[in-house]
Amino acid sequence: MSNWHIEGFDLDRFVRATLDEDLGVGAPGGGRDVTAQSVIPAEARFSGVMDSRDPIVVAGLPVAAAFFHMLDPDMTIEILVGEGEEVSGGTDLMRLSGNARAMLTAERSALNTVQHLSGIATTTRQYVAAMGDAGAVLLDTRKTIPGLRRLEKYATRMGGARNHRMGLWDAAMIKDNHILVAGNVGEAVRRARDAGVKDIICEVDRIDQIEPALEAGASHLLLDNMAPQTLREAVALVAGRVPCEASGGVNLQTIGAIAATGVDFVSVGRLTQSAPAADIGLDFTPL
Known part of the structure; x- marks a missing residue:
């Protein structure tokens, strides 16, 4: 997955802009995840599992991984299924381990992207069938x-x-x-x-x-x-x-x-x- 790319698409720019939007970069008092910073110790670590609750066609996992790596370059991420793969409900899609604040801050941006792209891929597969x-x-x-x-x-x-x-x-x-x-x-x-x-x-x-x-x-x-x-x-x-x-x-x-x-x-x-x-x-x- 490290070689994943889309022609004409700047992944780093997209990830940075999306995180900046969620963090409120440029807004008064913005530029931080106030909840994670106030509740989670800086040294805390999490492991996590991303999974599908319904049958889907998978799309966007490399983009999700980029969100987490943007905030914790040392995070360990294992993508478990391939792009375009059809999986059943309850399937684990990704495992990750690293800084807890980074995971919580990137979580929504990563999920939003995978949910949206996998939704499109799933609907498309239904039309093809x-x-x-x-x-x-x-x-x-x-x-x-x-x-x-x-x-x-x-x-x-x-x-x-x-x-x-x-x-x-x-x-x-x-x-x-x-x-x-x-x-x-x-x-x-x-x-x-x-x-x-x-x-x-x-x-x-x-x-x-x-x-x-x-x-x-x-x-x-x-x-x-x-x-x-x-x-x-x-x-x-x-x-x-x-x-x-x-x-x-x-x-x-x-x-x-x-x-x-x-x-x-x-x-x-x-x-x-x-x-x-x-x-x-x-x-x-x-x-």
């Missing part, structure tokens, strides 16, 4: 909490999804408002193509928009809020010329039928937008 064996790939979206996108998209990967656009910079996404300003689908796509954009995703919500989008140079079609029968018609019309992605109205009850229409991808915003946190606890024992 609900898609069945149709062969479509599950995609996440940009519906993420500001500042947490890299972590949240990492968690969807642990659950079995593929990352869609990371942001506004890595592909054009032409949607209804862009089309409204440009005048029509074809003109919007042409403008992106003429600007030298390589990857052009174009949202269409009607069958008659497909050919103009393809003729203008769209490299990927997002079939928005189409019923399964309409999706089948769209896939047949595209006939493999570009990848097709279904989006809108997707939940655990509908995704199986949507994936079975022949689309290449199904994107789901709720993977990151509204996944419930996993129930994970951390119990300490004085040494």
